[in-house]
Amino acid sequence: MRGTTRTVAVAGISAAALLLAGCGGGGNEDNGDTTTGTAAKTGGAITVRGCNPENPLVAGNTSETCGGNVLDIVTAKLVEYNVETAAPENDIAESIETTDNQTFTVKLKKDYKFHDGTVVKAKNFVDAWNYTAYGPNAQQGSYFFEPIEGYADLQSEDPDGAEGPVKAPEPKAKEMTGLKVVDDTTFTIKTAEKVSNLPVRLGYTAFAPQPDAFFADPKTFGDKPIGAGPYKLDAWTKNAEIKLTKFADYSGKTKGNLDTITFKIYQDSNAAYADVQANQLDVTDEVPASAQIDEKYKTDLPDRNLQKPVGVIQTITTAPAKVDPNYGPEIRKAISMAINREAIIKAIFNGTREPATGWVSPVVDGYKADVCGEFCKFDPAKAKEQLAKAGGFKGGKMTLSYNADASHKEWTEATCNSIKQALGVDCVATPVVDFSTFRTQIGEGKMKGMFRTGWQMDYPSIENFLAPLYGTGASSNDSEYSNPDFDAKLKEAAAATDAAESNKLYQEAEAIIAKDMVTIPLWYSTTTMGWSDKVTNVKVTPFGVPDYASISLK
Template sequence: MTPRRRLAGIGAFTLASALLLSACGGGSGDNPEATGGDGGPTTGIVTVSNGEPQNPLIPTMTNETYGSKVINNLFAGLVYYDADGAVKNEMAESIDTEDQQTYTIKIKDGWKFTDGTPVTADSYVKAWNYGAKLSNKQNLSYFFEPIEGFSYEKDSELTGLKVVSDTEFTVKLMQPESDFKTRLGYAAFMPLPDSFFDDPKAFGEKPVGNGPYMLDSWEHNQQISLRPNKDYQGARKVQNGGIDLIAYTEEDTAYNDLLSGNLDIVTNVPSSAFATFEDDLGDRAVNQPSAVIQVVNVPEYLPEWGGEAGHMRRQAVSMAINRDEITKTIYNGSRTPATDFTSPVIDGWSDDIPGNEVLKYDPERAKQLWDQAEGISKFGDKAITIASNADSDHQTWVDAVCNNIRSALGVDCEFAPFPTFDEFLDARDNQTLKGLFRGGWQADYPAMSNFLGPIYGTGAGSNDAQYSSKEFDAKLKEANGADTPEKAIALYKEAQTILFKDMPGIPLWYQNVTAGYGEDVDNVVFGWDSDPLLYQVTKNS
């Protein structure tokens, strides 16, 4: 899971550094007398596995998991999502609409950024306009597309945004959209202080937010330290002395640090421990469904994967993959074979969308399709490659998928590794990949639309394969404008039938949260989107 959620695995660090930095407390902000957002005493510093963010820490620029863990804790938006994905007001006093096209938003008075300046309606309007502006090249600009005045062709102000007072603004959309409020807890919609506009580059290194935590330090490729924001007024009350997000080069190293007491929370258990981690950790093991899907994306700029022959090849690769066997043998049942492009934890998910038979293992039909494609245009003797980052354990499943492809299609298949997650993302974003590539998606907000528009909509910020379909875009727009959730779900399913025909991405499996935590921490809860609710974690030392 691109917009926010390009899934990584674990990123860049070493065991020696981890042992040095992940001891109890640690970091310049370690203070046993620290206070939480409600002014009450907190417990120790909680250490969490993470990696190096790809981009500066700017809400409208951050669209991958490493950076999002930081942004989501530094900033408070109009709403937030609880552990179950329910939408709760945070800075919003009210969000009202009579027609689902014009929204009146009132914010709570008295909130401040950590530089002491007030958070006002203008803080939202200026931030959204900046994020939407074409020349600012923000990864999450797509999310402002529904607002009147948005343009992909030129710089323009969001004319649909109007400041009424310091505590009120209005939003006019281009069409009614019933789930607009649901989206407002996502990073793209966070407010920004005036200091951001003075120097965005400096801000990206040391952001100033209004959330439950504030940035204490960022040691690149090593550690990001967050400490409680004593002025935070929202419901996400901090119950610890701070968070240290530690970067790792190996998921196995992070897991071993957890077992030895040198790390408090592992957010992703390595595949080598899937069969044992629940026995290792007992009731401290986490294995629960989440809004995460894994896919293999097909770059539209590669001619061998385009046209009639290319679409046959996409279907052939999909039908060559034995998802049942891989999820059982490699993931020990912690993954579920995909039947659509969304997630079973999202309202509207279905296992009977027309066209999804291409997700069923059928090596004979796969070979027929591949041979038919060869009769139209030759793929040649080159290997199918699947690119991903090597600083996680993705090679395990890529090797299994390649074995399936070689066996069913008689074509060589290879893992194309990049040393780190950010190097892989840069190659993908610069369109230098020579073959297929991994795409993981962790939902930004709990709705079907988030699994479709940001990834497959023309020009969308997470449309990494550069897919474009007027038919799909039109159906997506129709679904977004539906006047009831039930109508929207039916239309999103219709949109998926188009995706199953074109296969811009090949869905593999839905991903459980497979995580764990140490003996020194309590109140560890992983939410609907697979992220831990760090603010409520307590630590005994």
């Protein structure tokens, strides 16, 4: 459930002027790794673009890409996803078996080690999952364990809200009844209802095991986490860098090529791009759109760039009604029709996005086109009619907030300009200093108006674009949307044993959020990456993340 920071935008160009030119839409892609065939070596050190994680690096409490990109190679899970296809493949798991899609038996590979030398055992999964699911621990990944039997007993409701004087009661239990340790290498998972795609989900970060050291001191563990992945965290200098080194005793098959990978924290993607050009940074996963215009990045970085469609969608979310009551569903529909997606994609992204017609990425099985219908089509006249039908906007000026440490300034300004021209309501793109601050304000209910939201899939399933974002109480449900019909449809889809039937039911769930226009879909993303002339074997996964373990020095 990664709230993504990966959208790129023009720097140094007037987005408003470009929109006024009335450009149309288009698209292009390059799926190749342009370094293929270049001689590589093992060992050495590189630097890659990073950003400030929202929280300490605890697997169950990381739901965004700044921390998630680091944990992806620090942790190992039961399954991993193929870097080409995203298909789940067993990693720590020797096998995951079920006869009814409700009781799953997990057998672990023997002697798979954590970075501290201890062996990964069944209890390391069960204990970690119970800790993450336990409500008072307030872990952002808690929602992922909701299907497991007994999850509800680990939750409690604060009778007067988080800021009221009355404390929430202790939950009925601290451990889910659906998790049982059989022996050191075996445990079982029982879900409250049938969940046909549970094994697919188990490669997500929240399902990582935790060593015994985590439970001794969970509060400080996140500053130097211990995982079982190909790289271990050596040092985290806040606001500067995160240094990883190769784990010599790594037990998995996806072994890293490099000795050291350092994530350098950048406040500006243009600065990262400039450093790649100057060979002062080895990999950036954000190429500013100023370098994408006329494919300038291909001239700037000849034979060291790539572009690929990925499982990422960009949306606009509005604050919950209790925080800002001025953006109801009918208002959101008007705003959506006022956004000229094709013009913005042409002007800001050089045609490297696809206008979104729904809430699910085209890269996953189950995608259905045009779920949003007329409300995702640019039509200023209908947008004005819709705004009048909704009673007009009563909040003065509209605001669209974004994190300023990534390249969102130009597209948010262009979007506001389009809204202003179509609706006649002032709209202001509003920067927040960095991603960590931005997400904290959203999480604490302090963000009013509209704000940018993006989603990088956690696992390749239509369900992942729906349940974590729009299910009642879901950890990435920034709008606090709640609809019993939607929740019921999710459960029905999860229980379906036939994949086609399951996808059909998830599509029906998507139709419900379309009716409520829960968020405003903007576009489906590509990832454009660049690298220095010192590295080779640079690839991007279907999740839009560099495959750090495969990178080598020339």
